[in-house]
Amino acid sequence: MNNFVLHTPTRILFGKGQIAHLAAEIPADSKVLITFGGGSVKKNGVMDQVYSALQGFDVQEFGGIEPNPSFETLMKAVEVVKSENITFLLAVGGGSVLDGTKFIAAAAFYPQDPWHILQTGGAEIEQALPVGSVLTLPATGSESNRSAVITRRATHDKQAFRSNHVFPRFAVLDPVYTYSLPPHQIANGVVDAFIHTIEQYLTYPVDARVQDRFAEGLLLTLIEEGPKALADPENYDVRANVMWSATMALNGLIGAGVPQDWATHMLGHELTALHGLDHAQTLAIVLPSLMNIKRDTKREKLLQYAARIWGLHDGSDDQRIDGAIAATRSFFEQMGVPTRFSDYQLDGSSIPQLLSKLEEKGLTALGERQDITLEVSRQIYLDAR
Amino acid sequence: MNNFVLHTPTRILFGKGQIAHLAAEIPADSKVLITFGGGSVKKNGVMDQVYSALQGFDVQEFGGIEPNPSFETLMKAVEVVKSENITFLLAVGGGSVLDGTKFIAAAAFYPQDPWHILQTGGAEIEQALPVGSVLTLPATGSESNRSAVITRRATHDKQAFRSNHVFPRFAVLDPVYTYSLPPHQIANGVVDAFIHTIEQYLTYPVDARVQDRFAEGLLLTLIEEGPKALADPENYDVRANVMWSATMALNGLIGAGVPQDWATHMLGHELTALHGLDHAQTLAIVLPSLMNIKRDTKREKLLQYAARIWGLHDGSDDQRIDGAIAATRSFFEQMGVPTRFSDYQLDGSSIPQLLSKLEEKGLTALGERQDITLEVSRQIYLDAR
Known part of the structure; x- marks a missing residue:
């Protein structure tokens, strides 16, 4: 380990109903800015519950944080924070709203152009507004970690930052809030949480048995519950299991003390930036190909994954690995998230552009062994067509 | 869920070596009181490393916190805290030192006789000194939870309390520190962590799949690694897996959102208080009998436990449950922790006294269904002879 x-x-x-305890989590004299996305939280009644829980607080709103939240939008919220002397940020939404709100929290106090936060990965953040959240979409784990990913629309740049200062103070996770999500968002969330887990699991063994088994527990749960979450949207326990899996997948726990990959995310981010695909769609495209191309260096964990997750015990090593890759692909497709460039009307002609972007950012040695060079990334993209 | x-x-x-970061975890101007137990940390070099890491701090010591830490001893430490204006408590040791230090932290500020903390379960604690820890014995999980158990020697009273104010700020967990532990302490630690997990797992199903699988991951790891920890004391990864399992077993994670039992602990505490048995020994005595006597209300989880932990899939329900109980007993005995009253030269003649103590404390409706009456407790004790 x-x-x-x-x-x-x-x-x-x-x-269910934990929103009732919201007020106790926020300092009594706070000036609260509620941040949210496209407004679904106003239609489905969540925002009414938030307001009702926040009676007595001075509350303002900032809506319109988009999926893959943009620097441009968030900087408008920073202006509101400053002009209104906001002291607490309450994110009501999914991972994009959470990520964007973390950025607002850090940018509000940042002594220079906040784009610098993203250029330096958050290393120079020294303070941030406190953030809390009411989560409506289980997926990214952002509700209990210190990371965020922000996109600059002008340049298609998608950049991550992390800082201890932006850990949310609390997260209200009510599975009922997910009932009204469109199926594709639940599907994306399940795929996203699954691949977060894989990024911290499918590397090479370091005899970290607790971490491996926790990761496997999340994968098995998502495989069992994901399709049920689509078929039976108001099954409370199913939604609860999916929601809790997504949080556990990216709060640091399963990745503690083990190698991590994250190349699928890096290659996926460029697909979102260039083609506007959903985050989870890009991961579903890249992961099966990455497993295939990296089967030699990931062999031991791929075989463990094949056995413990997919029950594959027969045949040669490569047959079991092929079986595990096929099963993974088929799970994503069962969730309604296709796994090939061609499924999204892409023919691979943009691969040189995707590689240029990786090169530009210095992402030329990715993965747990830093051996995913641009050439390997090219093979992965090509294999995913 | x-x-x-x-x-x-x-x-x-x-x-390994995380002690090097100790100083950064303690506020710079702290007056530190190091609390410890019988002094093994002085012999095995851990204390030297602590002092070396704390250069520049004003440091004092309080040793002699015993296993099953006593109110009487801890109150002496409270006097030191007050007379020396201590501002930070650093527990160096195992669960007993941790538990005792949490009590010192709360008692130092308590406005009335600190025994009241135990009579009220900690409900009225309003502040406490900050506590950090350097853990040398993986077992109780006390290093990252808000609970402690204290014994009043004068009256054989063993009482728990809990409070958010006594959460340790940090815990240094270095598996190397466990190399020099006597085998029976490692054995006790493994059994203790195993049964902590069982208390939160072996109840009735609420479709909490992540929690179940996390618990199962800990049980499987302890079963695999426990015997190796005895056979090969300086195997780093084995000790690391045991240590991490013990912490994860009782930091709140696997018990979140599921029913909990804890009757094994309640019945075991009385065996420690009356006969001075080690905590883990008492649990190893009580648990197999409790599984046997409560097989009807715990049936579904006992069958899941039999299948997923012990691979028992054949035979009738009761045969598989019998098999799981026998396997559990045999695991404890393989660890060198016997599971019968008679193994400790006890013949059961004290059972009426044990029951009187339970009755005195109002512990007459234990377990996840509150259906372990005094009569059921009597059956469990009798079955354990």
């Missing part, structure tokens, strides 16, 4: 530091300070309020 | 609030704010510094 590798050394690690693990810090998971976000208080989790999980379950 | 049941509703829950989960808060795990303790920063975990895990791995």
Whole structure:
């Protein structure tokens, strides 16, 4: 097992009706800015519940944070924070709203152009507004971690940052809030959480048995519950299991003390930036090909994955690996998330552009062994057509 | 899944040499009191490393915190805290030192006789000194939870308390520190962590799939690694897996959103208080009998436990349950922790006294269904002879 530091300070309020305890989580004299996305939280009644829970607080709103939240939009919220002397940010939405709100929290105090936060990965953040959240879409784990991904529309740049200062103070996770999500968002969320888990699991063994089994527990749960979440949208326990899996997949726990990959995310980000595909769609395209191209260096964990997740015990090593890749692809497709460039009307002609972007950012040695060079990335993209 | 609030704010510094980062975890101007037990940390070099890491701090010591830490001893430490104006408590040791230090932290500010903390379960604690820890014995999970158990020697009273104010700020977990532990302490630790997990797992199903699989991951890891920890004491990865399992077993995570039992602990505590048995020994005595006597109400989870942990798929329900109980008993005995009253030269003649103590404390409706009456407790004790 590798050394690690693990810090998971976000208080989790999980379950039906937990919104009732919202006010107790926010300092009494706060000036609260509620941040949200396209407005579905106003239609489905979540925002009414938030307002009702926040009676007595000075509350303002900032809506319109888009999927893959943009620097341009978020900087408008920073202006509101400054002009209105906001002291607490409450994100009501999914991972994009959360990520965007973390950026607002850090940018509000940043002594220079906040784009610098993204250029430096957040390393120079020294303070941030406190953030809390009411989660409506289980997927990214952003509700209890210190990371965020922001896109600059002008240049198609998608950049991550992380800082201890932007850990959400609390997260209200009510599975009922997910009932009204469109099926494709639930599907994307399940695929996203699945691949977050894979990024921290499917590398090489370091005899970290707890971490491996926790990761496997999340994968098995998502495989069992994902299709049910689509078929039976108001099944509380199914939604609860999906929601809790998504949070556990990216709060630091399963990745503590083990190698991590994240190349699927890096290659996927460029597909979103260039073609506007959903985050989860890009991951579903890249992962099966990455498993295939990297089957030699990931062999031991691929075989463990084949056995423990897909029950594949017969045949040669390569047959079992092929079986696990096919099963993974078929799971994503069962969730309604296609896994080939061609499924999205892409023919691969943009691969040189995708590679240029990776090169421009210095992403030329990706993966747990830093051996995914531009040439390997090309093979992965080509294999995914 | 049941509703829950989960808060795990303790920063975990895990791995070889993490002591080097100790100073950064303690406020610079602190007056530190190091608390410890019988002094093994002075013999095995851990204390030297602590002092070396704390250069520049004003440091004092309080040793002699015993296994099953006593109110009487801890109150002496409270006097030191007050007379020396201590501002930070650093527990260096195992669960007993941790538990004792949490009590010192709360008692130092308590406005009335600190025994009241235990009489009220900690409900009225309003502040506490900050606590950090350097863990040397993986077992109780106390390094990252808000609970402690204290014994009043004068009256054989063993009482628990819990409070958000006594969450350790950080825990340094270095598996190397466990190399020099006597085998029976490692054995006790493994059994203790195993049964902590069982208390939160072996109840009735609420379709909490992540929690079940996390618990199963800990049980399987302890079963695999426990015997190796005895046979090969300086195998780093084995000790790391045991240590991490023990922390994860009782930081709130696997118990969030599921029913919990804890009757094994309640019945075991009385065996420690009356006969001075090690905590883990008492649990190893009570658990197999409790599984046997409660096989009807725990049937579904006992069958899941038999299948997923012990691979028992054949035979009738009762045969598989018998098999799982026998396998559990045999695992404890393989660890060198006997599972019968008679193994400890007890013949059961004290059972009426044990029951009187339970009755005195109002512990007459234990377990996840509150259906372990005094009569059921009597059956469990009798079955364990």
